[in-house]
Amino acid sequence: MNKANLPIKFSIKMPLYLIAILILLLSTSACKKAELPIEELIHGEVYFMGNGLDENPLIQTLTDTTELQPYLDILVNVEALESYTDISVDLTYKLTLQTTEETLSYDIGFDLGNKIGVAHDSTGYYPVPFEWVDLYLDAYRIPEQFTHLQPPSFTLMMDDYVISTGLSQEWYLQPTPSTLYPQFYSIEGYELRTMETLDFTLTGLFDRTIPNQIRISITDNMNPSNVIINDYELEETISTSVFPNLPKPKETGDYHYEIECTWDKTEKGYHGTIKYMFNLIIEMPTTYQLNSNEIIPTYEPGDSMAILIKDAKDLDYRVETEAFTKTIGLFYFDENQTDLVGLIPLNSRTKAGDYSVMIYRDSTNELLDSIDYTVIPKEFDSQQLTVSSSTASLKSSENREKDNAKFGDAKSYSEGSKLWEDNFLMPIDKPYRISTEYSMIRYVNGDTESSRHSGLDIAVPEGTPIKAANSGYVTFASDLIISGNVIVIDHGLGLFTSYVHLYKIHVEDGDFVEKGDIIGEVGSTGYSTGPHLHWTVWKNGVYLNPWKFVEEDPLAAFSN
Ligand SMILES: [Zn+2]
Numbered sequence: 001m002n003k004a005n006l007p008i009k010f011s012i013k014m015p016l017y018l019i020a021i022l023i024l025l026l027s028t029s030a031c032k033k034a035e036l037p038i039e040e041l042i043h044g045e046v047y048f049m050g051n052g053l054d055e056n057p058l059i060q061t062l063t064d065t066t067e068l069q070p071y072l073d074i075l076v077n078v079e080a081l082e083s084y085t086d087i088s089v090d091l092t093y094k095l096t097l098q099t100t101e102e103t104l105s106y107d108i109g110f111d112l113g114n115k116i117g118v119a120h121d122s123t124g125y126y127p128v129p130f131e132w133v134d135l136y137l138d139a140y141r142i143p144e145q146f147t148h149l150q151p152p153s154f155t156l157m158m159d160d161y162v163i164s165t166g167l168s169q170e171w172y173l174q175p176t177p178s179t180l181y182p183q184f185y186s187i188e189g190y191e192l193r194t195m196e197t198l199d200f201t202l203t204g205l206f207d208r209t210i211p212n213q214i215r216i217s218i219t220d221n222m223n224p225s226n227v228i229i230n231d232y233e234l235e236e237t238i239s240t241s242v243f244p245n246l247p248k249p250k251e252t253g254d255y256h257y258e259i260e261c262t263w264d265k266t267e268k269g270y271h272g273t274i275k276y277m278f279n280l281i282i283e284m285p286t287t288y289q290l291n292s293n294e295i296i297p298t299y300e301p302g303d304s305m306a307i308l309i310k311d312a313k314d315l316d317y318r319v320e321t322e323a324f325t326k327t328i329g330l331f332y333f334d335e336n337q338t339d340l341v342g343l344i345p346l347n348s349r350t351k352a353g354d355y356s357v358m359i360y361r362d363s364t365n366e367l368l369d370s371i372d373y374t375v376i377p378k379e380f381d382s383q384q385l386t387v388s389s390s391t392a393s394l395k396s397s398e399n400r401e402k403d404n405a406k407f408g409d410a411k412s413y414s415e416g417s418k419l420w421e422d423n424f425l426m427p428i429d430k431p432y433r434i435s436t437e438y439s440m441i442r443y444v445n446g447d448t449e450s451s452r453h454s455g456l457d458i459a460v461p462e463g464t465p466i467k468a469a470n471s472g473y474v475t476f477a478s479d480l481i482i483s484g485n486v487i488v489i490d491h492g493l494g495l496f497t498s499y500v501h502l503y504k505i506h507v508e509d510g511d512f513v514e515k516g517d518i519i520g521e522v523g524s525t526g527y528s529t530g531p532h533l534h535w536t537v538w539k540n541g542v543y544l545n546p547w548k549f550v551e552e553d554p555l556a557a558f559s560n
Contacts, residue, residue, distance in 0.1 A: 035077050036072060036076050036077060036099060038065050038068065038069060038072055040099045040100045040101070041065075041068045041071070041072055041076070041097060041098075041099050042098055042099065042100060043061070043062065043063060043068075043097075043098040044060075044061070044062030044063075044067070044068055044071060044095065044096065044097045044098065045058055045060065045061050045062070045095070045096045046058070046059050046060035046061075046062075046093050046094070046095050046108075046136065047059065047093060047094040047095075047096075048091075048093055048136065049092040049093055049094050049107075056094065059093075059136060059139040060135070060136070060139055062097075068097070071095070071097055072097075074119075074126065074128055074129070075095075075097070075104075075106060075119055075126050075128070076097065076104065078126060080123050080124025080125055080126060081124060081125045081126065081127065087109070087111040087114065087116050087118060088111050088113065088114075089109035089110065089111055090110055090111060090112040090113070090146075091109065091110045091112065091133065091136070091137075092107060092108070092109050092110075093107075093108040093109075093136055094106070094107060094108070095107075095108055095119065104121065105121060106119040106120060106121045106126075107119065107120045107121070108120075108128060108132070110130065110132075110133040112133070112146075112175050112176065112269075115130045115176075116130060117129060117130045117132055117133060130176075133176060133179075134176055134178050134179055137175060137176065137179045138179060146173050146175050146181075146269070148269075149173045149174075149175060149268075149269045149270040150171075150173070150270075151169055151171045151183070151270075151272065151274055152218045152222035152274075153218075154167075154217075154218055154261075154274070154276055155217045155218075156276070156278065157217065166276070166277040166278065167185075167274065167275070167276055167277070168185075168274070168275045168277075169183070169184065169185060169272060169273065169274040169275070170182070170183075170184055170272050170273050170274075171183040171184070171270065171271075171272035171273075171274070172270060172271050172272050173269065173270055174265075174269050174270060174271070175269050183272075218261075222263070224261035224262055224263050225262055225263055225264040225266075226240075226261070226262040226264070227240070227259065227260070227261050227262075228240050228259075228260045229257065229258070229259050229260075230257070230258040230259075230260065231255065231256050231257065231258075232256050232257070232258035232277060233256040234256070238257075254279065254280070255279065255280040256277075256279050257276075257277065257278050257279070257280065258275055258276070258277045259275070259276045259277075260273065260274075260275045261273070261274050261275075261276070284310070284311040284338075285311065286309065286310065286311050286312055286313060286368075287309075287310045287311065288307065288308070288309055288310075288357075288359050288368070288369045288371060289307070289308045289310065289371075289557075289558070290305060290306065290307055290308075290357065290371055290373060290557075291304075291305065291306040291307075291308070291554060291555060291556070291557040291558060292373075292557060293557060296372055296373065296374055297371070297372075297373040297374070298373065298374045298375075298376055299346055299373060299374070299375050299376070300346075300375070300376055300378045300545070301346055301347065301348045301349065301350040301375065301378050301439070302346065302347070302348045302350075302378070302438060302439055302543075302544055302545030302548070303346050303544070303545065303548055304343055304344070304345055304346070304495075304537075304539065304544050304548065304549070304554040305321075305323075305324075305343075305344040305345075305346055305357075305373070306341060306342065306343050306344060306554055306555055306557075306558070307319055307328075307341065307342050307344065307357055307359070307371075308333065308339060308340070308341050308555075308558045309330070309339065309340040309341075309342075309359065310338075310339050311338050311339065312338060312339060312340045315330070315340070316361055316362050316363050317330055317340060317359060317360070317361065317362055317368075318359075318360040318361075318362040319342055319344070319357060319358070319359055319360075320357070320358045320360070321344060321355055321356065321357045321358065322355055322356075323344075323346055323350050323355050323375060324344050324345060324346065324347075324540075324542070326540050328342045328343075328344055329342055329343075329493070329494055330342045331416045331417065331418075331492075331493050332416070332417070333418070333555075333558065339558075341418075341493065341555065341558065342493075343493055343494055343495060343539050343554065344357070345538070345539040345540055345542035345544055346375065346542075346544075347542045347543070348378075348380065348438070348439035348452055348543070348545070349452070350375050351375070352375050352376055352377035353374070353375055354372060354373075354374050355372070355373055355374070355375060356370045356371065356372050356373070357370065357371045357373065358370045359371075380437070380439045380440055380441055380452070381437060381440055381441070382440065382441035382442070382443065382450065383436060383440050383441065383442050383443070383453075384443050384446070385442055385443065385444045385445070385529075386444075386445055387444060387445060387527075387529055388529075391527055391528070391529065392444070392445060394481060394482050394526065394527045395482055395527055399481040399482055400482065402481055403480040403481055403482055403483065406478065406480060407476060407480065410475040410476035410488050411475075411488070411496065411541070413475070413490070414490050414492060414493065414494045414495070414496070415472075415473065415490055415491075415492035415493075416492070416493070417492050417493070418491075418492050418493055418555065419470075419471050419472045419473070419490070419491050419492035420470035420471055420472060420491040420492065420495070420515070420553070421470065421471055421515055421553075422553050422556075423549065423550060423551060423552050423553050423556075424469040424470045424497070424515075424537070424546070424549035424550050424553075425467055425468075425469050425470065425515060425516055425550070426458070426469070426550055427458070427466050427467045427468070427469050427497075427499060427533060427535055428458045428460055428464060428466065428467075428522070428533055429465075429467075432458045432459065432460045433458075433459045433460075434456060434457065434458060434459070435457040435458070435459040435532055436453050436456070436457035437453065437456065438453065438454075438455060438456050438543075438545045438546055438547065439452045439453060439454075439543070439545070440452070440453040441453075452543075454534075454536050454538075454543040455498075455500070455534050455535050455536030455537070455543060455546060456534075456535045456536075456546045456547070457532045457533070457534055457535075458522075458532055458533045458535060459530070459531070459532040460522050460531065460532065460533070461522070461531055462503050462521070462522055462523055462524065462531040463503060463504075463521045463522065463523075464521060464522040464531075464533075465518045465520075465521060465522075466487075466499055466502065466518065466519055466520045466521060466522060466533055467515075467516050467517065467518060467519065468489055468497075468513040468514065468515060468516065468517045468519050469489075469497050469515070469535070469537075469546075469549070469550075470489075470491050470497070470515045470549075471491070471512070471513065471514050471515045472489040472490050472491040472492065472496075472497075472512070472513065473489065473490045473510065473511070473512055473513075474487060474488070474489055474490075474507045474508065474509055474510060474511040474512075474513060474519075475488045475489070475490045475496070475509065476488035476498075476509060477505050477507050477508050477509050477511075478505075478509070479525065479526075480526060481526065482526050482527045483500045483501065483526045483527070483534075484500065484501040484502065484523065484524075484525025484526025484527070484528060485500075485501070485502035485503070485504070485505050485520070485523065485525050485526075486498060486499065486500050486502065487499040487502065487505055487507060487519055487520055489513060489519075494539045494540060495537070495538075495539050495554075496537070496538055496539070497535065497536065497537050497538075497546075498535070498536045498538070499519065499520060499533060499534075499535060500526070500533070500534035500535070500536070501522075501523055501524055501525050501526050501527075501528040501531075501532065501533065501534050502520040502521060502522065502523050502525060502533075503520075503521045503522060503523025503524070503525065503531070504520055504521040504523070505519070505520045506518060506519055506520050506521075507519045507520070537549050
């Protein structure tokens, strides 16, 4: 066989040539042929007939008796089949055998699915060994012939929207057990698909409430045996089981998908791995939410209201409400820096009524949204307090000024990220007695003017350990005239706790404390009538109800 003469060029664009010949093996009255000796068979040729357009290429020449003998034994010196059957022919060859007298010509067809070979000439039909097909397939590579064994086509849909993908594949056609056609190729790059929220047709696509909108479909009956979905940039596996749906991104951001599909080696005649790659730029619509699950959020005086601007496009926002007239600071709430959060403290004197939070584009004053909320009335008890004249004299304006000077900017700077975790701890373990409640209306030594108690007085013996109610940075740890020994912890986003009248301080300014760390001991220093911890929670100078922080993280409603 002269391989150098094999015409290898084969147009990929040729029409798919897959003929199904109904071969009726008629029960012919086959005439008995005269036996042909091998010496008279001098030459043979095999042509591939699979190409309907080009010249049919020669794929084998038979010159010596060893090569010619099987053809003589199987085709020439035998009788044609007497029965008939139907076969579906996938490949057709032409065989010519030249004898000293004449040239014999046979059509040879192979049914790859049923592994049958048959030859045919004017005298009838002859079974040929199926193994012959391996020789021919190997001699003339014709993967295009096996369309049913080609890599499956893959469609990625977002609703009825087709997403283009990049591709790399390693694919093997194995039409017969001993023939293997590897196919490798890759398409560099992948299409970027932007989900513009302003585009009407796409806005609905990323409704967060509808799961699994990205669907994958594969050529019929070619579902892969294994699917892995990766983020190829983070090199993280997103899913190994969700197919044909892709887990939908929940956040604005860039997503880099690689879907690796594997088709195991089976009897089907193909196996391989294909990686489909694509990027998604997801832009979720901006939404505004208060830290309440109620339809009309309801708060009490002393509550910490909070707003979440989810999928904020930038920092150009301003939030206002009648119940808190100072600037409401907005901070990033997530690692991707797409969400903004702001704490809005409602002081204990906030009047009951209906209010709104207004969200503006800061640079243009455009009103973007408003959210209604209700403040319900809350009664606070009153208390008559008697203190000694020496204690009372501590609260002089002179002392207040000195304390303020020493306190300095301990209140003015807060970390721009949430340092606290979950709900706050009571800083004193049980048993304890609450000697004065939050915001109790207090009359001192018979005065007609009242004041509000800024925190919670927890009465326990001197020396009782005090825990950090939550994690944060110590911004003050020193003694003051009115408050005595004081610790202030910044929990970030403008939220602070303070621990007042301490006997001992165990931390220093600048320390980071974890929730539950022992930071000091209960005492009765400063303006105090006996050992207790005066514990306060505040933001922007507004004292908040500590019990609410013990019950729940004020931002718990945003954690999903
Ligand atoms: Zn107190």
